[in-house]
Amino acid sequence: MKTSVKTLLRVVVLIAIAISLLLIIDKTSQKDSEGKLQLVLIQYNDSPLSELSQSGIEDGLSQIGLKAGKDYDLTVNNAQGDMATLNLMIDAVAGSKPDLIFVTSTPTLQVAANKIKDIPVVFSVVADPIVAGAGTSFTEHLPNVTGISTLGDYEGMVKWIVLIRPGTIKIGTIYSPAEANSVKNMSELKKYSELAGIELVTVPVNSTTEVTDAALSLIESRPEIVCQIVDNLTSSSIASIIKVCQSNKVPMFGFVSDQSKKGAVLVVSRDYHQAGVDAVNLAKKIFDGAKPADIPFEFVSKTNILINLKAAAQYGIVFPDELLKREGVIISE
Structure with a gap:
């Protein structure tokens, strides 16, 4: 019975991911005609950290003058703490080719760093991006990745x-x-x-x-x-x-x-909300033409x-x- 329930839950998750992928692909196909940025936020689980960072990302996008629905679409995916789901989710998002992917938490960055090579990835709520496999230092890192470290004081x-x-x-x-x-x-x-x-x-x-x-x-x-x-x-x-x-x-x-x-x-x-804002400030550099490889990792600007x-x-x-x-x-x- 337990196995059947787990199987059913996994099927439900796969269906949800498939629907999400179709929505992202549909939005991406509209980009040329509407000119909107297609952005994705991938979270590992529901926690105060991810919630604060998400609100910071949304506020940051507003602060740089972008309006939701007009200048960009932001699709939020949450793996609910399940690594298998996280892997499937990132595979789906990578296949949809959004303009930029925000990720929160170390597990999410680890999977993204391994699977996503040709789409800009901006992280936050990550203690040590080096341990996560995103680079060897804050200046020498994967060419498509940059972001904000929130290593505790x-x-x-x-x-x-x-x-x-x-x-x-x-x-x-x-x-x-x-x-x-x-x-x-x-x-x-x-x-x-x-x-x-x-x-x-x-x-x-x-x-x-x-x-x-x-x-x-x-x-x-x-x-x-x-x-x-x-x-x-x-x-x-x-x-x-x-x-x-x-x-x-x-x-x-x-x-x-x-x-x-x-x-x-x-x-x-x-300040995990500020980490989201700081992540958007790095993303803006990418929107303006900078390469992620040329943008050093940073520590969150507020404690x-x-x-x-x-x-x-x-x-x-x-x-x-x-x-x-x-x-x-x-x-x-």
């Missing part, structure tokens, strides 16, 4: 931990071994933690159904703070991690802006620090004026 986070809770000796995080970006982010947090004399305890997780148990396992190691890194899996299950932290009176610090509203005490977040005073009070955390008065800090009561 792990050095900055450790700095704030030391300032806010001096004497901290152990923090913890959950990571996804199957995601190259997750392993990279975990390694970065580990590097800067160790430099500050802080031990990082890690627990691997392979599916969303394992997140709660992983969080409980992490708490058993008695970290003073759960400092949750960014990846696709944990970002889509962050509510479960925060719930476990709150139940066990362990403060959670994070790296995605919406986590502050959900109960994270401190968030040092790359936000968010403080949840109500959550902090639950753990007796008091923020120093150095942080509270810092320009750009967003404070919620």
Whole structure:
């Protein structure tokens, strides 16, 4: 029965992809007569990161003077976290020959870099494009690829931990071994933690159904703070991690802006909406005639620090004026 359900779901997905491909091909065929750019956005899964980036892309297109439906058509495809679907989706999009493809997340970039060679690809919400296989450096990369890196500010986070809770000796995080970006982010947090004399305890997780148990396992190691890194899996299950932290009176610090509203005490977040805007600014260079090969990768241009005073009070955390008065800090009561 389970096999039959999976088969049925796969058939439904294939039908959806086929319909999407036909729509893209139809739109592409209209390009010569209507003069509209045909753009595609491919996402790996539904998460706050992909949603913020998508809104940034849409706002960015408006900011450069393009109007949806008049100057461009944007087709959005989401693989719902399934790699087989992602591969089929990218094959379909590549065959439709749009003018440019936006991709979000490391898994999506990895597949696109492997399969798409003759269509401009602009990425965002990718921690390390080099690890993803898009190049050997920010200036030496695949000729059809450019984009925006959103590698978290792990050095900055450790700095704030030391300032806010001096004497901290152990923090913890959950990571996804199957995601190259997750392993990279975990390694970065580990590097800067160790430099500050802080031990990082890690627990691997392979599916969303394992997140709660992983969080409980992490708490058993008695970290003073759960400092949750960014990846696709944990970002889509962050509510479960925060719930476990709150139940066990362990403060959670994070790296995605919406986590502050959900109960994270401190968030040092790359601005994923801005990453979408920044990606469009690179795309505009391509629209204006530049080759992706000549456009270096860039880091996202904006980082936000968010403080949840109500959550902090639950753990007796008091923020120093150095942080509270810092320009750009967003404070919620």
